[in-house]
Amino acid sequence: MNYWLFKTEPAECSMDDFVRAASTPIVWEGVRNYQARNFLRDQLAVGDQVFIYHSSCKDIGIAGIAQVTRAAYPDPSQFDVTSSYFDPKASADNPRWVAVDLTFVRKLPQLIRLDKLKSLATLIELPLIRKGNRLSVMPVTRAEWQTILALT
Template identity: 50%
Template sequence: MNFWLMKSEPDAFSIDDLAERPEQTEHWDGVRNYQARNMMRDEMKIGDQVFFYHSNCSLPGIVGIAEVVKESQPDFTAFDPNDKHFDPKSNPDKPTWFMVEVKFVRKLLRTISLQELKQKTELADLALVRRGNRLSIMPVGQQQWDFILELE
């Protein structure tokens, strides 16, 4: 089993939004970065655990846990000219972009803030806290995962 961190702007889609979905699941559409795509397309497997991270908000940090319930499929929002994430270079015969589906597991008891994560020497290698990292999906090591959960 692998561990991941996925960023979302709570104004657009928050952990509560995920929890309120009918099946508490949602496909992670709109990713338009090749590194992040490759992880979803090639590496994220059913059962993998995901930290749900809120970005671009008053308190950026990890707010909950989700898990992968469906492996990669073409991101259909890329095919829709009316969609915000439309990409004319992607087509159904040869999709450029992919997405996985995640399911709500639980919220953390509190937000583990970016500021707090940055202070931990144990997390110095976590992609999230490395200089200039803008990836919206990134791997988390098992030890990092366990350490972060102990902060809760």
């Protein structure tokens, strides 16, 4: 089993949306970066654990945990002309982008703030806190996962 961190803008999809969805999977679509896609497509497996990170908002940080309940499949939004994620270069027999399903595990009792994460020497390798990082799906090592969980 592997560990990951997914960024999301809470205005789009927040940890509270997972809370409300309870046992209903949330379709994680709209990833449009090749490196992130490759992680989704090649390495995300059912049962993997995912930190849900809130970006571009007032309270930036890790808000909770979800797990992968369906591995990669073609992202439906790439075929949807009404979606902002529509990709004219994608076709049903040659999809470019993939989605996974995530299911709620738990919300953290309090948000782990970005500045807190940045303050820990053991997390300097985490892509999230590297300057200029733009990955929206990134691997988290077991050690990093445990370090972060220990903050709660």
